[in-house]
Amino acid sequence: APTPNSAGRVAFPDGFLWGTATAAFQVEGAGAEGGRQDSIWDTFCRVPGAVHAGDDGMVACDHYHRYREDVALMKRLDLGSYRFSTSWARIMPDGKTVNREGLDFYSRLVDELLGADLLPWLTLYHWDLPQALEELGGWPSRDTAYRFAEYAVAMHEALGDRVGVWTTLNEPWCSAFLGYTSGAHAPGKKSPELGLAAAHHLMLGHGLATSALRELDPAATLGITLNFTVSDPVDPTDPADVDVARRDDGMFNRIFLDPILRGAYPADILDDVAHLGFAEHVREGDLQIISTPIDVLGVNYYNGGAVSARPQHPGGADPDGTAGPDGAREQADDAPVWEVRSPNPVPDGIHHHSRGLPTTDMGWEVQPEGLTRLLLRLQEDYTGPRGIQLFVTENGAAYPDVVQADGSVDDQDRLAFVDAHLRAVKDAIDGGADVRGYFAWSLLDNFEWALGYSKRFGLVHTDYETQERTVKASGRWYATVAAANAVPARPGAEE
Numbered sequence: 001a002p003t004p005n006s007a008g009r010v011a012f013p014d015g016f017l018w019g020t021a022t023a024a025f026q027v028e029g030a031g032a033e034g035g036r037q038d039s040i041w042d043t044f045c046r047v048p049g050a051v052h053a054g055d056d057g058m059v060a061c062d063h064y065h066r067y068r069e070d071v072a073l074m075k076r077l078d079l080g081s082y083r084f085s086t087s088w089a090r091i092m093p094d095g096k097t098v099n100r101e102g103l104d105f106y107s108r109l110v111d112e113l114l115g116a117d118l119l120p121w122l123t124l125y126h127w128d129l130p131q132a133l134e135e136l137g138g139w140p141s142r143d144t145a146y147r148f149a150e151y152a153v154a155m156h157e158a159l160g161d162r163v164g165v166w167t168t169l170n171e172p173w174c175s176a177f178l179g180y181t182s183g184a185h186a187p188g189k190k191s192p193e194l195g196l197a198a199a200h201h202l203m204l205g206h207g208l209a210t211s212a213l214r215e216l217d218p219a220a221t222l223g224i225t226l227n228f229t230v231s232d233p234v235d236p237t238d239p240a241d242v243d244v245a246r247r248d249d250g251m252f253n254r255i256f257l258d259p260i261l262r263g264a265y266p267a268d269i270l271d272d273v274a275h276l277g278f279a280e281h282v283r284e285g286d287l288q289i290i291s292t293p294i295d296v297l298g299v300n301y302y303n304g305g306a307v308s309a310r311p312q313h314p315g316g317a318d319p320d321g322t323a324g325p326d327g328a329r330e331q332a333d334d335a336p337v338w339e340v341r342s343p344n345p346v347p348d349g350i351h352h353h354s355r356g357l358p359t360t361d362m363g364w365e366v367q368p369e370g371l372t373r374l375l376l377r378l379q380e381d382y383t384g385p386r387g388i389q390l391f392v393t394e395n396g397a398a399y400p401d402v403v404q405a406d407g408s409v410d411d412q413d414r415l416a417f418v419d420a421h422l423r424a425v426k427d428a429i430d431g432g433a434d435v436r437g438y439f440a441w442s443l444l445d446n447f448e449w450a451l452g453y454s455k456r457f458g459l460v461h462t463d464y465e466t467q468e469r470t471v472k473a474s475g476r477w478y479a480t481v482a483a484a485n486a487v488p489a490r491p492g493a494e495e
């Protein structure tokens with residue numbers, strides 16, 4: 001539906017933070033340099049068939065050596081912040097001993113950012129657990145939560161004088177359920193019980209790290225980044241569909257939101273997973289640690305979903321009027337998100353229906369208004385009452401790049417995606433959501449996990465042969481947004 005922000009120029013509140021995001025394993029390369037040892041992703045990349053085309057992170061975007069160039073690029077794009085992650089396997093290669101060379105790399109990166117007036121937004125964990133810790137049990141083991149807090153403290157000792165914003169975890173849903181239940185991500189385990197154990201210990205690690213950082217640095221800005229879905233029942237008048245939407249929302253969103261922000265796991269989800277031994281991992285005092293107050297909630301949003309208790313009829317048949325105009329099927333061949341979006345132990349029987357919306361190269365439906373609804377819900381039900389600020393810490397789209405003879409990339413599809421989602425953010429702000437910034441995923445095309453280098457999310461094109469960076473049309477456009485603190489009117493729209 002058209003909103004006041006749907007076509008004209010849209011100005012953002014003063015001080016709104018504009019940035020781009022990356023993650024260590026996806027961009028750094030230098031996999032065996034500077035004392036770094038294997039993370040679970042290095043190991044996973046060696047499993048035949050685990051990662052597209054056998055790709056790995058040994059070189060990636062060579063950001064480890066090219067960080068100066070990349071920071072200069074961000075500066076040229078008029079950005080205000082860089083959201084990056086630090087590699088635990090670089091800092092504690094054996095899982096416990098601090099490696100000075102690892103710390104030095106991030107110290108140089110932070111100095112470079114500060115010299116370019118970019119705010120360093122540091123994420124401690126973006127999925128690259130040291131392999132040594134996986135061998136001791138990984139996230140399903142309670143000890144890993146305590147090791148994580150030690151790592152957070154070591155990072156703060158090294159960088160706390162220059163880094164003021166600390167994110168504990170990126171997307172614990174992915175770490176727990178893609179890593180230990182569906183097996184689509186490292187370490188590739190396939191067990192509902194392990195996924196749930198990992199989920200709780202990730203929460204505990206978040207809480208332990210947050211309380212340790214708070215004690216060291218009362219003025220620091222602390223938070224976590226979660227990935228969210230917006231689950232809509234296909235038929236809101238059908239109690240079975242409504243219940244499926246409840247479970248999808250519960251296992252994706254509330255299982256992390258509630259312990260952090262309300263100090264308790266959601267009762268309905270505890271019921272649903274009781275038979276999987278979840279409650280046995282939760283010890284006295286854990287929830288108090290997990291609910292240590294945070295300052296910011298990072299919101300990663302790519303898409304929502306229409307869910308039903310019934311499968312969507314394949315190929316054109318549309319008995320209930322829910323298939324897309326192309327007779328879209330329940331799970332298109334090119335829709336990897338639906339394969340990985342259903343690894344949850346409880347929600348067997350959750351069927352994702354296509355709504356016939358346009359999709360990106362990931363097969364993910366483009367649904368900007370879902371972001372508006374998500375931010376408003378978070379504000380009302382979770383962050384608003386606690387005075388917590390919202391930041392969109394990831395949003396973006398994969399589309400194949402067409403490189404012209406002159407090297408340019410005219411990615412109007414990606415530009416339109418970001419444009420539409422920024423307008424959706426502004427709709428949420430206008431409705432009362434306290435959103436303070438937006439990070440586009442991603443600065444550069446990079447290692448897209450199980451899909452290797454086959455999917456491109458960058459505002460900047462990466463040539464993996466030469467490591468040349470070329471700013472795409474979307475990147476040039478995003479620079480004008482950051483410089484003006486406003487989204488320009490769409491071509492042809494009234495000013």
Ligand code: PNW
Nearest residue numbers: 023170171174227337340341394441448
């Ligand atoms: C996020 N899902 O991953 C990550 O934070 C990024 O590292 C990644 O590159 C980006 O989104 C694009 O994929 C996700 O299956 C991976 O729902 C999978 C899902 C969600 C987020």
